[in-house]
Structures are given as structure tokens and as C-alpha cells.
Amino acid sequence: MEQFLTQFFNVSLMLEAWPIVSRGLLMTLLLCVVVVPLGFAGGLMVALLGTVEHRWVRWPLVVYVDFFRAIPPLVLLIVIHSGLPFAGIRFSPFASVCLAFFLNNSAYYGEILRAGIDSIGKGQVDAARSTGLNALQAQIYVVLPQAIRNVLPDLVSNTVEVVKLTSLASVVAFHELLYSAEMARSITYNASPIVMAAGLYILMLWPVVRMLSRFEHRISS
């Protein structure tokens, strides 16, 4: 027991590792602040393009969304960061992560938003168009506000996934939370920094997850 506590919950080691780990936490937060809005904006674009009925828009979009939903994000990240240099294209770890997440997130957010748009009756667009709004205005002012509200739980839940997935950035040596904790572990030969990182993830996401299930509970009852 004693052994277990010193290996996993060594408080003095945690305090020692805090400067490194906290910087990692900051980088993770930074990553989220960049990657989530970027992915959401991409998703909006995907969803809006999805309302265009032209087949030269529809087909490439289907391919795009299917491709980036099917490819594992870790694989995508490694392809971008370690594969593309063979084609002479080199990205910094941060840029690689942003690009990989943008491609992945825009597909996922896009699908969620599209489902939201599909949930809004066609009469709403008819009404908007009949008063002179163009197709884009009808989406932005009439359809999307309702659509987003309808799929809000899915959007939040996807965002939780995205935050968790930012730990993938550690594989391209981006100094985010997991990477920093892992570094601290290798210096201290002790798992406590990792446990601390896990605790920080949970601390960040638990309130959101709690809110989400309360919200979903309220909807179902």
C-alpha cells in the first residue's frame, strides 16, 4: 500500500513536477482554444455546403466527410507530421495538430450540424426565401440558430471528445499536458505526474460531462 501511494500519489513529486505539468496544461488549453473553434467553423462550412444541391458540391463533400471520419485521427496526425515531409511538406508539431484536427473535426461537427439542419422543416426556408432572404441568409438567420439548439448535446459531447483527443498531440512531441506529464515521469521514475495529468483532464471535463447527462436526462423525461 505504502509502495502504491509513493508510486502513484506522491504529493511532493507532484509539486515538483507542477511547473512542467502546468505548462503542459496551458498548452492543452491553448490547443483547445484554437482547435475547437476552428473545427466548429469548418463544420459550419461543411454543413452549409451540404445544403447546396449541386452535385459538384455534394459529391466532393461526401467523399471529404466520409474520408476524414473513417481515418483514425492518430493515423491522420502521423501522416501529416511524419509522412508529408517525404513529399517535401513540413509542418511544425503545432501546425500538424491543427491541420489534423481541423480535417477530423470539420467532418464530425459538420455531420452533427447537418443532422441539426435536417431536423428543421423546409417551411422555415420557404418563409425566409419568400421574404427575400438569399439561401445563405436563410440558413444563417433562420435555420442554423434552431439547428444548433437541436443538436447542442451532440455538439458539446463531440467537443469533449476533441479535448480528450488533444492528448494525441504528444506523439508529435507537442508539449501538451500528457507529453509534459510523461516527460516528468521519465525524469522522476514515478507515475505520480501521469496521475496528476489524468486528474487534470477529469477536472476539466467532469463538470461538462455531468451537465450533459443532466441535460440529456431532462430531455428524455
Place this chain on the structure above:
Amino acid sequence: MSYGMLEVLKGIDLSVAQRELVFIIGPSGSGKSTLLRCCNRLEDPNAGTIIVDGDEVTARRVDLNKLRQRIGMVFQQFNLYPHLTARANVTLALRKVRGLSRRDADETADAALDRVGLIDKAQSYPAELSGGQQQRVAIARALALEPKIMLFDEPTSALDPELVGDVLTVMRELKDAGMTMLVVSHEMRFARSAADRVIFMDKGVIVEEGPPTRLFKRPKQKRTRDFLRQVEH
């Protein structure tokens, strides 16, 4: 006008005079909604010409969004924007299409809401309004753009019977104020008292037309007689 292989409208020849109220009746699926939706090109006719107030709606290079503001439309299901208040429902196009300032748009919207007797509901959301009130807000939304013609697609069909009267009253007032109107409806009493002309459509063609008293009392075509007998009962 066709949906895929299905030809819905086949050679409709109809002209509506200014200030005229043309009332359209016909069995379900006869193409009444489609005819109205062609007038502001919510549906694209694949042949033919539609002219509204001197402008060809069906022209290739026409500023549809500008033109549509002169063609008000009222739907069976109201189609109010549920996330916006009554006033915001009316101001949306005024602000985003007309480019009015918030203050000017609010003023115009309130005048329109006043016209349909709902100025005190300006801040209410559609869910807080009765069906009749919602439909009157929808009428105000179209009126605020000062249309030259109003299209009504079964404006009272989704309403409880006791709420129909309010909407019809607003429509009659519009008529008295000189609005040009195309009305698809089953309210024969309203047609008798307010319509200048009644058109009976079936299977995508105009079967018969005439003043309401004549058409209702002495329909010339058998199809019209059959239809009228059905709706009487």
C-alpha cells in the same frame, strides 16, 4: 411545372388584375400550392412565363430576392421562426434584406403588427401565441415588405374553427385596402363575400372560372359540380 417525371401544372393561363382577389379551389393534389409557389419561384417552372407587377419572375437574370419582397406569401403552417419574437419575425427581412436600421425596422414591424391587431404581442414568441395569432404575425411579416400582391396558401386550414374568423377578417381588410390577392382556401363563405373571381383547378389545369355567385350556383363543368357537392357535405 413538373416534379421529376410528374407534370403538375399543364398550361395555366391566368391573369390577375390589380386589386383583384382571385380565389382558387380544387381537390387535393390538383396543383394549387404549386401554382402559388411558382409565382415567387419557390418552385421553378420548366416552361412558361410569369409576370408580376410588370417584372418577369421567370426571367433568367432576375433579382429574385428583390422581386420576392413584392410578393407576400402566407403558408398553411404559418412557418413563423420559433426562435424569434413576433416583432423579430417581421423585422428579419427588413433588416437583412432591406438594410433598415433596428429602429426603422422596429417601427415598420410595429405598424404591420398593429395592422393585424397584434401590437401587444410584439414581444411574444410564436409558441406563446394561438394559431390564429401566429398566422396574423405571418401576414404582418409579409405585409411589412409592402408587397404588391399577396399569396395565401390555405391560410386557415391548420386553425381551430373558432380562430379562423380573425384571420379572415385581416384578409378582408387587406382586400378592402386594395391589395391584390391570390387565395387558395376551402372557406367558401369567404369566397362568396370577398372574391372577385373563383378558379376551379383539377389535375394541373384550370377547369372553370367565374364570379363566385355564378360559379358556386351554376357550375358549368361536371368536375366542378362534383367537387362543390363534395365540399358542401
